[in-house]
Amino acid sequence: MVTSEQLKKLHIGEQWVDALNATFQRFNIDTPVRQASFIGQCGHECGNFKVLEENLNYRAETLMKLWKTRFPTLDVANEYSRNPKKIANKVYASRMGNRDESSGDGYRFRGRGCIQLTGHANYFHAGKACDVDFVMEPDLVATPQYAAMTAGWFWDTHKLNQFADVRDFKTMTKKINGGFIGLDDRIKHIEHAMQVLTA
Numbered sequence: 001m002v003t004s005e006q007l008k009k010l011h012i013g014e015q016w017v018d019a020l021n022a023t024f025q026r027f028n029i030d031t032p033v034r035q036a037s038f039i040g041q042c043g044h045e046c047g048n049f050k051v052l053e054e055n056l057n058y059r060a061e062t063l064m065k066l067w068k069t070r071f072p073t074l075d076v077a078n079e080y081s082r083n084p085k086k087i088a089n090k091v092y093a094s095r096m097g098n099r100d101e102s103s104g105d106g107y108r109f110r111g112r113g114c115i116q117l118t119g120h121a122n123y124f125h126a127g128k129a130c131d132v133d134f135v136m137e138p139d140l141v142a143t144p145q146y147a148a149m150t151a152g153w154f155w156d157t158h159k160l161n162q163f164a165d166v167r168d169f170k171t172m173t174k175k176i177n178g179g180f181i182g183l184d185d186r187i188k189h190i191e192h193a194m195q196v197l198t199a
Contacts, residue, residue, distance in 0.1 A: 002035065002197070009196045010039065012049045019144040023152035028161060032197045037164035037172065040190030042114035042151055044182050048189075052142040054111030054118070056084035056091075067091055084110075097121025112141035114151035115176060125157075126150045 001021050004014040020039070024030060029038050046052055058066065060077035070091055071077040080087050085107045092098050092106030096119020099105045111118040117126055120135065127134035130149050140146045154176075155161070163172040169190060173183050 002039075006196050010043070010048075010193060012039075012043070015144050016049055016148065019148040022145070023148040026149070027152040027156040029152065029155065031165075032194060033167065034161050034164040036190050036193035036197050037160070037169070038151070038155060039193040040188075041160075041172065041176055041186055042148075043189040043193070044186040045116060045151075045176065046114045046147070049114065049144075052112060052114070052144075052147045054088075054116055056087045056110065057082055058087060063087065092119060095119065097124065108138055112138065112150075113147035115154045117141050117150045117154065122154075126153045129153045129157075 002017060002024070004017050007014060007016055007020075020035075024035055024038070029035055043049060058081070060071070060074055060081040063071040063077040063080060064074065071080065080090060085104075088110045089101045089104055089106035092110065093101040093103075096109070098109060098120050105120055109118065109120045109123050117123060117134075123134040123138055123141070126141075126149075130146065130153060132140060132146065134141055134146070134150070141150050158175045160172050160175060163169070163175070169187050170180065170183060173180055173186055
């Protein structure tokens with residue numbers, strides 16, 4: 001069990017104590033290295049537990065860099081520039097269980113929570129696992145309780161405890177991020193959490 005004192009040392013608000021402990025219990029994140037890994041990875045993903053919703057407020061030039069095939073020209077990118085709702089509906093259309101761009105699913109099921117749960121399919125399956133209808137109430141995923149719980153569901157379905165146990169943070173990061181973006185920062189967060197949790 002993590003305490004508010006431990007979270008304070010990690011610069012994480014006390015509103016996360018119950019949410020993290022419930023998640024740890026439910027998904028067998030039950031050793032210091034597992035808990036530190038979860039806290040470190042989530043800390044990187046969600047701005048140290050402060051940013052629970054994806055920021056999609058991109059300029060046209062950034063859209064063209066991030067999604068070259070979806071925004072092939074500056075004219076196309078300018079139509080979406082600085083419009084998070086429109087951007088999400090385009091970039092997440094017709095994938096991850098979402099319907100087409102006009103359905104609004106991209107924005108409705110945009111990244112939320114500690115590991116940025118994204119897409120109708122993930123909201124549906126996480127909801128089934130957590131006994132909550134996130135499809136009908138997607139904003140719940142941006143609350144501490146369900147931000148942590150959906151991250152725990154992701155952690156469990158991707159079997160991340162096994163990588164925590166052997167301190168394979170690189171493979172763990174690949175499973176969470178799809179690459180190695182922020183690997184050094186993630187490891188720094190994990191090691192800091194380990195120091196605090198084992199003190």
